[in-house]
Amino acid sequence: MPPMALFMITLGITLGTLTVTSANHWLTAWLGLELNMISILPVITKQKHPRATEAATKYFLTQATASALILFASTLNAWQTGSWDITQLNNKLSCILMISALTMKIGAAPAHFWLPEVMQGSTLTTTLLITTWQKIAPITLLYMISNHTQPNITLFIGLLSILVGGWGGFNQTQLRKMMAYSSIAHLGWTMTVISLTPNIALTNIIIYMTISTPFFLLLTTTSSKTLQALSTTWTHTPTTTIILMLLLLSMAGLPPLTGFTPKLLILDNLVMHKLTLTAATMALLSLLSLTFYLRTTYLLASTASPTTTQSATLWRLKSHQNQLTTTLVPIALFNIMILPALLM
Template structure:
């Protein structure tokens, strides 16, 4: 019952935000979303979960307040409540900060790994994908008004910090949180030049991340050490997980290569070759920990003695959704010729 209410509220909040033209409606949708996810974060009643939900609430409330203040100041100066008519300079700056806080862009990223670590894998999946959709749409709608230099700086910082801070993590949820921050950098860098490409990147990122979260949920793994011994449970899923991780890293010929390829191409077209080079090089940081995860996922024997018991192989059926998402997150690259018709 509670899960149903939370899910319906989340869908309602997301729908209200993405379909509204008025700032107040968009704000209301974001608030509904925030309130819907809070019970899901804190449902385990573990101190870590309570801490995560408190942090999430405080950050989202602050961001919503800033967003409301930004829209009100814009309405005060211009008389416009329309989302696409954000023309006042200060309002644009405040809105950028508010949405960056909601998304977890650097330098407002500190809350995200902690919140994800305190949540279950399924809630983490919602936080990393669905909950980022409404703010991303608001970014898209206001992209003509946002300062591209500021956004590019934040994007490069996100790609750098996301890769850098993920290097020494052993908790899978934290690694996926830093991966999310890194991907947000890729989405933000292109938003001022080609918003549709940002949306496509978000969709493909959500696809791969969902596949990874669901696979980890199926094999019941939360950290690297248990991941090393999880291959005995469902070997086929673990092998597919390795490919999905490499796809998220953006290696060809997997799906994840497509958005990075198109973003670099678009940046080069805009004569931002230096920026394209920097962000491409920064993705090598993320690649390192994806490769480490992929290695741990498919390793046959741990390199050192482990305290974990070997898991018996069980004939556990992999959920159909996990199978579909994993397949899509690996094999969508041949669809790339269709992209010019979409963008």
């Protein structure tokens, strides 16, 4: 990609997100979302492959539909209340439509159908952008309208997302699809408390982003896209393999790793709001996600020395990739060990 084109795309993605996060007017937020969507389409279609074109088409149609719903809901609210302020979403129908549109934007269930296919047709770097940076703007809007959202709707979306995320990733061998369903499950945990305690929901999604970022970058350095390719990482980079295992366990929410913190806070908050049955259901549904996290971790551990892997090595690290791995390992360790450091 030419440097000028890369600069313009990066500028568009950054400005789009910053416009949404600093907006007070619905039209300004809509403009930022559109700029963000248009800027990332060339990134998805960078690969000259039919799967990339298909992924970009699905992404565009879904995001355009969600943007149209946002525009319709904000216009309806302005017609009924006379206010375009984001925090003044007082019309009940507008609020329901807005939640539906933002749910489609971030890829939470039941509007999750596009996320696994788009991530499978994109590169690992693009999937990192889709699961982290592209979710900042819609999550910010959900945070800003959290006072007007109905807990019953967000709880239903959250529970359904946790179920779909766990069940969908159960049988996946493609790492990008597995991480897509992992993202859906973590969005479910965020949606359950977005109307009850927005700060905890924001903490959950931030911690997930800080854990998934080094995970995707380490996958990029090893060019691993399937479980079979991932099983060969012990041969050349044992340190990277150990970090990948810890990151997977942290995403699974096992104590004392950092990923356990937001889940504990969310369950505690639900119990405090007398939603014990909902908290118990979420804990049980999260066992589905735990299964494929542990399966991947077991696969990595079972190929460790002195055990020899039967899979052919599909990649070789280059010099700049070795340098990147050396930089990523301390960052990943810091993200994993935040909770134990705080408890010491």
